[in-house]
Amino acid sequence: MTDRRVVFVVFDDFQPLDLTGPHEVFHSAGEYACDVVAPRAGPVRSASGLLVHAGHGVADLDPGGTGTLVVVGGQGVDRAREDADLVAWIAAAAAGARRVASVCSGVFLLAAAGVLDGRRVTTHWAREKQLAREHPEVRVDCDPIFVRDGRVWTSAGVTAGMDLALALVEDDLGRDVAHEVARRLVLFLRRPGGQSQFSVALWSRQPATDPVRAAVTAIHADPGARHDIAGLAAHAGLSPRHLQRRFTAEMGAPPAAYVERVRVEAAQRALTDGDEPVEAIARRCGFATAETLRRTFHRRLGVAPSDYRARFRSTAEPLEPPALRGPLPESAEEGRTA
Template sequence: MAARTVLILLFDDAQSLDVTGPAEVFAGAALCQGPRPADTYRIRTASLDGGPVRTSSGLTLVPDHALADAPTPHTLLVPGGRGTRRPDPRLTAWLREHGPRAPRLVSVCTGAILLAEAGLLDGRRATTHWAYCDRLARDHPAVEVDPDPIYVRDGNVATSAGVTAGIDLALALVEEDHGRDTALTVARHLVVFLRRPGNQAQFSAQLSAQTARREPLREVQHWITEHPDDDLSVESLASRARLSPRHFARAFQAETGMTPGRYVDLVRLEQARRLLEDTSDGVEKISRTCGYGTPEAMRRAFARTLGASPAEYRRRFCAPGTRTPGRRPSESRTS
């Protein structure tokens, strides 16, 4: 099998991690192949004129090519960053002409804005960094913008949310191209999750809630995340924080922006979704592991928040080896 060329576009004020994160994943996959690295990925970078670019962090990157001389890629990757706010028209024109020729088109963060400017997302479902989803939808009404997932696949086009989501997407592509073992080896080397599924919300429970200012409340937040199957009643959590239940409930909501009960619900739901997606454990076992107690309680939580039963959710996003692609169920963002 011939190596897949991954061409990464470079431009001034690009986000450096949008470039280097996916590049490290693809490079790691090549290293995993031992004496046959040429069978995996051939990574190349290119800027408009072939000259160095200065990223938004001040890091200078030296490309391999000018865009006019760049090899035809299998995977064309467009990073995000401040440089996408007022893109060079020549870059947009190049994407408009050459983007459709790539068998796989990928953006990280606000790189989706460049793809949209070039008309490459029209009629497609896409995402970008949560802070720019409204702008993408407003400026490009032909794009179906989904602000929730960390990445979205629509045919041969894949768009992802901010920074680390580009690593998640790159790992998913490696798993698709070379199997789970290779992707797992890369993930272990980079000390990241093998795969946060693309349908996972950009806001996890920990990001949806603010981090409490006071140490006892922060410790409680961490305890909830690590022990979803424990007694997480207000009384128990208040005792852990050494506060009265009434004082604890008021302070937790004031400092995190949500009630203790809502935070517990989000943590349990997030854990249950991950286990349904990544394991073959039965619903009864998962309901116990995540603190629901019974499959019926877990079913009610899924129906209330995701509009789907655990069994239906698993059919759409099933465990490795039996995975079938699907759309993410709608999810309430209310707290």
């Protein structure tokens, strides 16, 4: 079935996880036929040396009949976007595909093919400035793990491709199937819809010095603690003014904004992981009142805490194993995710 045909585009020095991660998600869902296309059919060497067999070259594969086109990224993308035949094939395939997606720096190939004009996109944080500079026709937003703009989906770096693939499965087959795929692969289920689904610890800058690292560690150890500038300065062994300046320079955000972001993430986890009342979550995560939590969620995520819980927490019973490819773990708990 054309709608369930996924075609991955690879090239020399691609990032292997950009391919293998999403490919495994689609395979586990059991409803998809996956193909790999490259500039030439045959073995393609990834950036880490892993060889992948491309069943098709662009010269021998009709660009029509693709349900989902997924363009991977990797350090070879800059050479790949100079390949006129590859870019032309991507443009033709994208024109007829039901939807188009990129993982990581694969967004540069979609941009070169003219697929992204006027759209909001994301990519790996290290490529954000380059993408904005070289393609002013696109709107770059490197905060989310993935972005959907109409039929075009783009994701952040490397493992974010699995979050994107889960969202695509959910878009096709529903929340229950996507949740069961995530459970089987021991992944977090990332939902579409423009929500800010990211981990502060993973996606923010990392502290460069021990004093700022001490302050950041204290914030993550107990998001609900007071964490005013005086307290954080005490953890860092610096004056409040000195910490404010160094923290902002190293982390890309002032301490108060960073604390709020960590608290929001802690509240997101609490809302999706259990049945604790919103008022209790607000107090435990440092928001003092449910109303403060509600206002912060609306400002940052565009949704109320109760609605966030209703949308993003899966309460579905696990599907029967035949719904997926391959056996589930003997103990259902072995494969359960948060």
